[in-house]
Amino acid sequence: MYLIKYNHHDSYPEVLGVETLDSIRYPNAITSKRQQLGEILDKLDDQYESDEDDDFGVKLSKHRPANDLFIEWIYEIDLDRSIFHINGIPFFDLECLPDTAAFLEYVSGDHYGHTTCPPTCPPEQKYKRPVPPVVDDYEVATYQSLVCTGTEVALSDLLAISDVLSPDEHVRVSLLETIIGQCMARPDVAGIIQDLWLVPGPRQLTNDFWLTAFSMANITFLPQMFDSGVILHPAPTREEFTWVRKDIVLYVSTHLDNERCLNASLSRLINVILEQKDNAGDYFGVAFSIFHCAIVKVVKDAHSVTFSHTAALDFLPSFYADYPSTPGIAALARLGYRIDPExxxxxxxxxxxxxxxxxxxxxxxxxxxxxxxxxxxxxxxxxxxxxxxxxxxxxxxxxxxxxxxxxxxxxxxxxxxxxxxxxxxxxxxxxxxxxxxxxxxxxxxxxxxxxxxxxxxxxxxxxxxxxxxxxxxxxxxxxxxxxxxxxxxxxxxxxxxxxxxxxxxxxxxxxxxxxxxxx
Structure with missing residues (x-):
């Protein structure tokens, strides 16, 4: 539930931004505001939602406010996750807020045209990502029971290709970099990307989160034909595992930079390959979280199953990046370039x-x-x-x-x-x-x-x-x-x-x- 107050003027960071920051800076401010909001909610019916502002310009809503033609700046005090947001983008930890001068310095434009928290913000002041979800032993059982022929394998070894990009691969990589950059430049997509960083685990992925992540990963596996009105790529339906090609399955996950979460995701991919593919051959699974990706290769023959995989590779460039290239983008582009009989x-x-x-x-x-x-x-x-x-x-x-x-x-x-x-x-x-x-x-x-x-x-x-x-x-x-x-x-x-x-x-x-x- 959101308690929203509309400010009719001087909503810039130097005025309303600083005022909002100061309102949560004093001792016990977080506890006090939680108590005040709790008392308001206790008096309301569960279905209540006010569409009109009261005499003080305040209303309650189940919907998060969004920027539009008349709303340029939004400052959000997130009491559930202890985060100070600006225009829907997470910035600061409510428990360790910057001073006024630093606040105004950090509210700056990134390289894609958005207002996001810069890398110069000290870690203690920056918002905190949720801890990785608990992974039970059964979730990594497959990973631990089968023969693994290599971890953190170089992509060239996994795909049996050269270390050096061919000119054709260079084209595919550059195109994917550009498309990812175009996605990041969209304000709505940028907001979803930032919120994805706060998702506790794969079970909490909403449809919008899943569709955003899937779309960015799936682009490279589509036939590389794009032309408005002439080429119509079908819209996907949400599935836990999606076979983007007959030999490649995609799984959207989170926290791939955590070893146990990575191994659990790879286990799930190996399981689905073994369950759905009876023929001998090489199959690939892609674990993808937008921020990272990992590729697992499963080799099936008549008598055995082995697997190997890459490390978790950085996929999404920083919003303050100087270059569009990442190891993950190159890896997925090269995987998508493999010969496809279909x-x-x-x-x-x-x-x-x-x-x-x-x-x-x-x-x-x-x-x-x-x-x-x-x-x-x-x-x-x-x-x-x-x-x-x-x-x-x-x-x-x-x-x-x-x-x-x-x-x-x-x-x-x-x-x-x-x-x-x-x-x-x-x-x-x-x-x-x-x-x-x-x-x-x-x-x-x-x-x-x-x-x-x-x-x-x-x-x-x-x-x-x-x-x-x-x-x-x-x-x-x-x-x-x-x-x-x-x-x-x-x-x-x-x-x-x-x-x-x-x-x-x-x-x-x-x-x-x-x-x-x-x-």
């Missing part, structure tokens, strides 16, 4: 042909696109051309044509799947992270949530900015993508700008004329 089918399922209305992922006669390659002989095509030439053809197709190309034969489908491992943004295939970045991208920490790529679209090279629109007018100058983010139950729209490279302009005009003649 990629082509999954891509056709989310593709909506322009002008087809709600008939997404289907041909003109209503047949699902994904069925096409299954019903065609693998020998159909032009056997006189080597695969390298067919791959070059695939690399130079528009995305809709690429999906159609994959329906010609199973060999074409395999080639299309190779191309689909590249991210596609508004039809542009991201080829490399651009070496030269526009100057405006480097201002005000925008680079934490904006990235620049060298791309191709139907063979035409272009430079694409993800996370920043263009002030220029013209085709492709103002486009965008919708990120399937499920809090607050809507997508997150990300601006995109594309500029065809000057040397490609003549080629583009020639191809456009040719296309018109063919039509």
């Amino acid at each position: 990629l082509f089918v999954r891509a056709t399922e989310i593709f909506r042909r322009p002008g087809a209305g709600g008939n997404k992922g289907h041909t003109d006669d209503g047949t699902p696109l994904a069925q096409g390659a299954d019903n065609v002989s693998p020998t159909i095509g032009c056997p006189m051309l080597p695969p390298e030439l067919w791959q070059e053809v695939a690399l130079n197709l528009h995305l809709p044509d690429l999906l159609t190309f994959g329906l010609v034969s199973k060999s074409c489908r395999e080639l299309a799947s190779i191309v689909l491992r590249y991210p596609h943004i508004c039809g542009y295939r991201l080829v490399t992270v651009a070496k030269e970045k526009p100057e405006r991208m480097m201002h005000g920490y925008l680079y934490l949530r904006v990235s620049c790529f060298s791309t191709k679209r139907a063979g035409i090279p272009a430079t694409v900015l993800v996370g920043m629109g263009s002030d220029r007018r013209g085709p492709g100058s103002r486009i965008g993508i919708d990120i399937p983010f499920c809090y607050p139950h809507t997508t997150i729209h990300v601006r995109v700008s594309a500029e065809v490279q000057p040397q490609a302009t003549a080629k583009e005009k020639t191809l456009t004329s040719l296309e018109m003649e063919i039509k």
Whole structure:
């Protein structure tokens, strides 16, 4: 229950903020306020909630107040958790508040445009995170009973890949960094992230908490195709364990930086893999808490089961970060880049042909696109051309044509799947992270949530900015993508700008004329 008082003027930190801080600073203030609020609640019916302010501008509500056009600053004294919040963001421990000068210094903007508690705040004054939940012995029984071939294993060893990012992996990592940065820049998402730090354990994860965490982890496992109105990723339904791919299961948890909590989460992942997968092979489980992630690899054969796992890797950058990179983001991006035999089918399922209305992922006669390659002989095509030439053809197709190309034969489908491992943004295939970045991208920490790529679209090279629109007018100058983010139950729209490279302009005009003649 919230006891809310509306202040009509001078609500800035220098005035109302300091007054609110001083009101809780005197001896026994916390005990006194708890007693006062308790007496008020004792007199009220359980269902009572006042919609109108009383004569003193005070009301009771079950709903937490939120910032809006008329409410710029909110100061909250959280008596349940002994925390002083500002604009819904936890800041200080009520038992050890800063002095006025320090308070005003700490109420500052972070690198994503929010007011959050800075790392310069002393630990004794900063709000306290709940202690990790108690983990019973049975919750780690699987972890302790099976053969573990390695803990804190390097990701390159776990996935049997190089220590060094390939250019294609670099693109995937940079794109995920940008999308996470775009999520962090949203005030509503930032508030949820801060509140997640205060969740006592996985059993206390609300739907909004779970959806926020799941959305951020799941992005890298989706087919990397994003285009508003053309690509429609399905909304998830909450499950304790979600198979994001046939060989990868995701579990949202908390306190992964605590060894026993980490081992309990890995135990749960191993259990679900053993229960649901009968076939021999390599399977991966991802424990994810937004702040950290860990990957476990389970190897099943006819006679034994072994597992190994990474350490708990930092996933979310600090809100005061100078760089968008974290070990956890790189790890999930590289895991998501692994070959997916179902990629082509999954891509056709989310593709909506322009002008087809709600008939997404289907041909003109209503047949699902994904069925096409299954019903065609693998020998159909032009056997006189080597695969390298067919791959070059695939690399130079528009995305809709690429999906159609994959329906010609199973060999074409395999080639299309190779191309689909590249991210596609508004039809542009991201080829490399651009070496030269526009100057405006480097201002005000925008680079934490904006990235620049060298791309191709139907063979035409272009430079694409993800996370920043263009002030220029013209085709492709103002486009965008919708990120399937499920809090607050809507997508997150990300601006995109594309500029065809000057040397490609003549080629583009020639191809456009040719296309018109063919039509």
